[in-house]
Each structure stands twice: as structure tokens, then as C-alpha cells.
Amino acid sequence: MAQTFLHTLFDPGARALQAAAGSRASYARMEAGAGPVDRLTDRELDFISARDSFYMASVSEDGWPYVQHRGGPAGFLRHVTGNRIGFADYRGNRQYLSTAHVAADDRVALFLMDYPNRRRLKMIGHARASEDPADIAALMPPDYAAEPERAFLIDVIGFDWNCPQHITPRFTGVEVRRASQPLIDEIAALRARITQLEGQES
Ligand SMILES: Cc1cc2nc3c(=O)[nH]c(=O)nc-3n(C[C@H](O)[C@H](O)[C@H](O)COP(=O)(O)O)c2cc1C
Structure with missing residues (x-):
């Protein structure tokens, strides 16, 4: 734990x-x-593989905390083996802050949110950036419109689940569409029925 x-x-x-x-x-x-480590279990790995974003904090060379949002298709943060997880680093603003930070100090903190279910997982670990094409290929989500520049491999040493306090549930567009589709279908069926009844009256 x-x-x-x-x-x-x-x-x-x-x-x-x-x-x-x-x-x-x-x-x-x-x-x-x-x-030596908090061993990741299926509970953490299932949670990790369902995320479509997370935040990763690293430390600048003079000790400033720095945090960056990472996003991708659900499951883009992947279990590699044991307590190792990783993700493909897509080309972005070319500041390379996280890459430079972990080269000097490999300690990172990750924050993963599940807003609809009001769950959150904190992890700390040692990260390295790899430009090995095999690492990048193993972590790049198929058919995702981004250009991978490197892979980040993180050896998790500890994690902690947060309580659900003060988390306002939020939903993605896909989740809102999925929840509203039955209502949209019902409205369409009712409209069709009204049109049919009006046709019978005239
Ligand atoms: C064209 C472009 C512009 C971006 N501009 C910003 C930005 O101004 N601020 C930011 O935090 N991320 C920005 N991003 C996203 C970052 O580049 C991306 O998250 C990257 O992984 C950051 O890595 P770093 O924090 O290690 O430097 C931009 C991405 C693209 C493609």
C-alpha cells in the first residue's frame, strides 16, 4: 500500500x-x-490503464517544482513490467523541461485523476527518457495523431490513493454523449410517433 x-x-x-x-x-x-517499494497491484494498474491524462511533476536543476499535463488516448500510460510504467513523449512546445529535469534528477511525482468516480492516485518514482525506437514503439498508442520523440520510463517506488473529498465530478464529451444517447434516442422515437399520429389524424 x-x-x-x-x-x-x-x-x-x-x-x-x-x-x-x-x-x-x-x-x-x-x-x-x-x-523498498509499494508494489503496484491490479487495482493500481487497472486505474492507470483507464486514464487519458495525468500530471507529472519533476524538479528543475535549482530545485523548482515543475508540473506538466500529459494526455493521450485512454491507456497511453502503460504498465511495462513489475513496478515500471511508461508513456510516449509527443512533440510539443520543444522546451524539453521534463526531459532535462529527469536527466539531472530522476525523481518525479505523478497525479492521476478519475473525475467521474472521484478517485485519484499519487505516485512517486524514478524516471528516465529513452530514445530507443523499441521503447518508443512499445509505448506509442496506435493510430494516435502525435509524433513521438522519446519514451518516458518510470520506476514507481511508492503510491497513495487519495480520498474522494473535494473532487467535483467532471465528464468528458464522450462520457456525456454516452450518458445522453438513450435520451436522444427516446426523443427521436417519440417525435417519430407524434409524426405518425399526426399523419393518421389528417
Ligand atoms: C504547438 C504546441 C504548443 C504548446 N504550447 C504549450 C504551452 O505554451 N504550455 C504548455 O504547458 N504546454 C504546451 N504544449 C504542450 C507541451 O509541449 C507538451 O505537454 C510537452 O510534453 C511538454 O513537455 P515538457 O514539460 O517536458 O517541456 C504545446 C504543444 C504544442 C504541440
Whole structure:
């Protein structure tokens, strides 16, 4: 579960604040269970493979946090093997911030949102950019209109599920169309019936 995630991110300041707030004892028990990594399970992998976007934070060479949105067809963030996940990096604004950052410091944080179901998953790990054509081909979604420049491979060391608090459900155009299609069909059927009845009256 989240033991390694928490153990990695808790610093003395956080532990002191937890002690003052009365939450330290239970978190200390969780930290005691930390191993080398939080092992990804089917639950996390299913969630990851359903996402069509996520946010990835990296660290600049002088320590600034930087976060970038990544998007693609659902499943573009893929399980590679074990605790390794990856995605194809499409040509964009050619600033190459994430690529440069992970070359200097490979630590990244990923934030994955499922707005309709009000779920979110946080992950931390070590990332590297690969220009190996085999890595890029393995991660590039088929028939997607983007030009891949490299692959990002991320070895997840920890993850934590967030609670659903304060998440406003949001829906994609596809989800809205799917939910409204039965209503559209029913309206069409009713209109056809009205037209038929009007034809019989005249
Ligand atoms: C023509 C074009 C312009 C873009 N402009 C921006 C931009 O102004 N700001 C931004 O955050 N992303 C922009 N993007 C998306 C980024 O280029 C893309 O997310 C890229 O992966 C960012 O990588 P980096 O954060 O590692 O530099 C643009 C993409 C394209 C194709």
C-alpha cells in the first residue's frame, strides 16, 4: 500500500506537525511497514490503464517544482513490467523541461485523476527518457495523431490513493454523449410517433 510513499515523503517537519496534530502514532505504524517499494497491484494498474491524462511533476536543476499535463488516448500510460510504467513523449512546445529535469534528477511525482468516480492516485518514482525506437514503439498508442520523440520510463517506488473529498465530478464529451444517447434516442422515437399520429389524424 502507501507505506513506502509516506516513508519517502515524510520529512522531520511533517513528522513534527503530525505529532502536534495527534496523527503521528498511526502514521509511524504505517512507516514501519515500508519496504523498498509499494508494489503496484491490479487495482493500481487497472486505474492507470483507464486514464487519458495525468500530471507529472519533476524538479528543475535549482530545485523548482515543475508540473506538466500529459494526455493521450485512454491507456497511453502503460504498465511495462513489475513496478515500471511508461508513456510516449509527443512533440510539443520543444522546451524539453521534463526531459532535462529527469536527466539531472530522476525523481518525479505523478497525479492521476478519475473525475467521474472521484478517485485519484499519487505516485512517486524514478524516471528516465529513452530514445530507443523499441521503447518508443512499445509505448506509442496506435493510430494516435502525435509524433513521438522519446519514451518516458518510470520506476514507481511508492503510491497513495487519495480520498474522494473535494473532487467535483467532471465528464468528458464522450462520457456525456454516452450518458445522453438513450435520451436522444427516446426523443427521436417519440417525435417519430407524434409524426405518425399526426399523419393518421389528417
Ligand atoms: C504547438 C504546441 C504548443 C504548446 N504550447 C504549450 C504551452 O505554451 N504550455 C504548455 O504547458 N504546454 C504546451 N504544449 C504542450 C507541451 O509541449 C507538451 O505537454 C510537452 O510534453 C511538454 O513537455 P515538457 O514539460 O517536458 O517541456 C504545446 C504543444 C504544442 C504541440
